[in-house]
Amino acid sequence: MIPERAARLVPAGLDPWRVRRDFPELRRPPGEKPLVYLDAAATTPKPSRVIRAMSRFYEQRYANVHRGVYPLAEEATAEYEAVRDKVARFVGARAPSGVVFTKNCTEAINLVAYAWARRRLAPGDEVVVSELEHHSNLVPWQEACRATGATLRHLRLLAPSGRSAVEGEFPLGGELDLDLSQLDRLVGPRTRLVAISGLSNVLGTITPLEPIVAAARGVGALVLVDGAQLVMRAPVDLRRLGADFFAFSGHKILGPTGVGALVARPELLEEMDPFLTGGEMVLDVTLERATWSEVPHKFEAGTPMIAEVVGLGEAIDYLEALGLASIREHDRHLRDHGLSLLRSVPGLVLYGEHTAAERVATFCFNLVDERGELIHPHDVGTLLADEGIAIRVGHHCAKPLMRRLGVPATCRASCSVYNTVEELETLAGALARARAFFSGHGGNSPSTAERPKDASRGN
Amino acid sequence: MALDDLYQEIILDHYRSPRNRGACEECDHSVHHDNPLCGDELDLALQLERGRIHRIAFSGRGCSISQASASMMTERVKGETLEQALSIAEVVRRMMHGEPPAVDLGDLMALEGVSRFPVRVKCALLPWMALRDALSRGTSRHEDRNTEEPR
Numbered sequence: 001m002i003p004e005r006a007a008r009l010v011p012a013g014l015d016p017w018r019v020r021r022d023f024p025e026l027r028r029p030p031g032e033k034p035l036v037y038l039d040a041a042a043t044t045p046k047p048s049r050v051i052r053a054m055s056r057f058y059e060q061r062y063a064n065v066h067r068g069v070y071p072l073a074e075e076a077t078a079e080y081e082a083v084r085d086k087v088a089r090f091v092g093a094r095a096p097s098g099v100v101f102t103k104n105c106t107e108a109i110n111l112v113a114y115a116w117a118r119r120r121l122a123p124g125d126e127v128v129v130s131e132l133e134h135h136s137n138l139v140p141w142q143e144a145c146r147a148t149g150a151t152l153r154h155l156r157l158l159a160p161s162g163r164s165a166v167e168g169e170f171p172l173g174g175e176l177d178l179d180l181s182q183l184d185r186l187v188g189p190r191t192r193l194v195a196i197s198g199l200s201n202v203l204g205t206i207t208p209l210e211p212i213v214a215a216a217r218g219v220g221a222l223v224l225v226d227g228a229q230l231v232m233r234a235p236v237d238l239r240r241l242g243a244d245f246f247a248f249s250g251h252k253i254l255g256p257t258g259v260g261a262l263v264a265r266p267e268l269l270e271e272m273d274p275f276l277t278g279g280e281m282v283l284d285v286t287l288e289r290a291t292w293s294e295v296p297h298k299f300e301a302g303t304p305m306i307a308e309v310v311g312l313g314e315a316i317d318y319l320e321a322l323g324l325a326s327i328r329e330h331d332r333h334l335r336d337h338g339l340s341l342l343r344s345v346p347g348l349v350l351y352g353e354h355t356a357a358e359r360v361a362t363f364c365f366n367l368v369d370e371r372g373e374l375i376h377p378h379d380v381g382t383l384l385a386d387e388g389i390a391i392r393v394g395h396h397c398a399k400p401l402m403r404r405l406g407v408p409a410t411c412r413a414s415c416s417v418y419n420t421v422e423e424l425e426t427l428a429g430a431l432a433r434a435r436a437f438f439s440g441h442g443g444n445s446p447s448t449a450e451r452p453k454d455a456s457r458g459n
Numbered sequence: 460m461a462l463d464d465l466y467q468e469i470i471l472d473h474y475r476s477p478r479n480r481g482a483c484e485e486c487d488h489s490v491h492h493d494n495p496l497c498g499d500e501l502d503l504a505l506q507l508e509r510g511r512i513h514r515i516a517f518s519g520r521g522c523s524i525s526q527a528s529a530s531m532m533t534e535r536v537k538g539e540t541l542e543q544a545l546s547i548a549e550v551v552r553r554m555m556h557g558e559p560p561a562v563d564l565g566d567l568m569a570l571e572g573v574s575r576f577p578v579r580v581k582c583a584l585l586p587w588m589a590l591r592d593a594l595s596r597g598t599s600r601h602e603d604r605n606t607e608e609p610r
Contacts (some may be wrong), residue, residue, distance in 0.1 A: 115562070376520075376522035376523065378524075387461040394498070407498075408521075439465075440475055
């Protein structure tokens with residue numbers, strides 16, 4: 001224990017050192033390097049109670065849902081449906097019947113793209129997306145527009161006016177806010193849907209959803225919010241937000257892989273035809289045709305991911321026990337320290353540093369060597385990996401945004417409830433060493449040099 | 460997995476001071492390859508004279524491994540016949556998959572350590588795939604193609 005450091009750096013409310021103990025994956029076996037896991041935006045490790053809840057379910061309560069009349073089947077169904085209620089409460093949905101379980105956030109968006117967009121859009125209609133979308137909230141709309149003859153329009157980022165790291169090469173360190181002044185021009189009587197990310201997976205900026213939802217409302221268009229990064233980083237209240245569709249994944253909020261949800265207004269789901277058809281979603285079937293179950297069941301064809309749904313429910317319980325306000329406060333703490341630590345790294349270009357938008361502890365950056373040339377993120381990632389630091393390097397499934405930044409790829413460090421300021425100090429130190437290494441100081445890799453500070457003490 | 464296996468001094472030297480980097484006006488074979496996974500891009504241009512690689516140059520952007528590999532490749536294959544160049548490319552490809560080279564590859568041996576970093580093998584092979592493409596496609600100019608390693 002290092003009580004004096006902990007006392008200095010840990011805000012009241014959430015103690016990440018304590019939280020870390022809940023995550024078995026963060027405790028590396030003896031002899032292995034301590035893990036500094038900074039890739040929460042890709043996926044999060046799982047607390048043991050989520051893992052245990054799924055084992056317990058398989059060991060004691062597992063059966064198929066909505067079928068059997070024996071007690072196990074009833075218990076399994078009750079557990080599964082209880083999570084639907086939990087999800088509805090968690091995101092402030094009007095009714096549990098608006099919650100459809102899907103494989104992940106991508107499938108939830110595709111459900112809308114197939115079951116709504118492809119059947120409703122026509123030539124002349126328009127769908128609006130933003131320039132910073134993850135491919136999963138861009139490609140489905142490109143394809144739906146292509147299939148229906150509708151037009152895809154783009155809410156762009158403000159013209160860059162930030163300082164240049166290297167003129168002409170990768171000029172953006174500055175403003176990367178969405179240009180909301182375009183809304184009036186972009187969203188009009190032809191607009192049928194606005195599909196927008198609630199939080200950029202690359203820049204870590206929270207999208208100002210209110211004016212966007214208001215613009216869509218004003219012309220009678222629907223709004224889909226990709227909540228993959230937003231959920232758990234900020235409280236979500238769909239009733240207040242007024243979005244028609246909201247999609248998210250379980251694995252990014254401490255839950256298991258293989259489960260996500262589409263949350264929608266139930267009456268909207270009722271008007272839609274099913275996406276997938278088959279068992280579990282029919283009311284009656286003759287040899288010629290079928291009629292559909294009520295919502296949300298008509299969108300859950302086949303045996304669902306029952307244990308994963310149970311795991312998702314446990315993850316939500318865990319998040320609520322930590323407290324979403326405390327989680328947000330901890331994230332702000334990491335964000336503020338992270339930003340100032342990263343600013344102190346020589347040659348580091350931070351993207352979206354000066355946005356007006358509220359941001360979270362997701363940091364997108366590149367390193368420039370002493371000659372002023374970009375150190376490729378893959379090289380940075382490999383050097384950091386050697387120090388036990390896991391960050392994401394690449395295009396983050398947001399190639400249009402990479403083009404806008406003028407770089408092939410970036411580094412991204414993203415935090416969650418188990419991360420500490422000490423880990424961000426380790427990151428900053430490792431980045432400075434990586435830059436020195438690629439600038440030609442010393443023939444040895446940084447791994448052979450001593451780490452000045454080992455921030456990842458054991459759990 | 461030692462990092463020094465990957466970032467050998469010879470590799471860093473080629474990365475910091477690349478050889479045969481730039482445009483080539485006289486070249487009549489040119490290809491563009493990219494690695495869609497990491498965004499590495501490489502333009503390779505060469506000129507054959509009496510069956511030998513007379514001129515060769517590369518440009519593009521990418522990680523130290525792909526850039527150093529390209530630099531070392533241009534040095535190694537310049538002056539070689541088409542067949543010799545293709546044969547070296549094949550030895551390098553096999554080396555990346557853990558097969559020790561039967562012939563002396565000189566500086567290129569520094570790439571051997573990359574084979575222990577599976578996600579970086581594509582980086583090292585990017586210029587070699589471009590070379591094979593350029594040599595097999597004769598005089599086609601500025602065609603876009605993704606690098607896909609044959610299986």
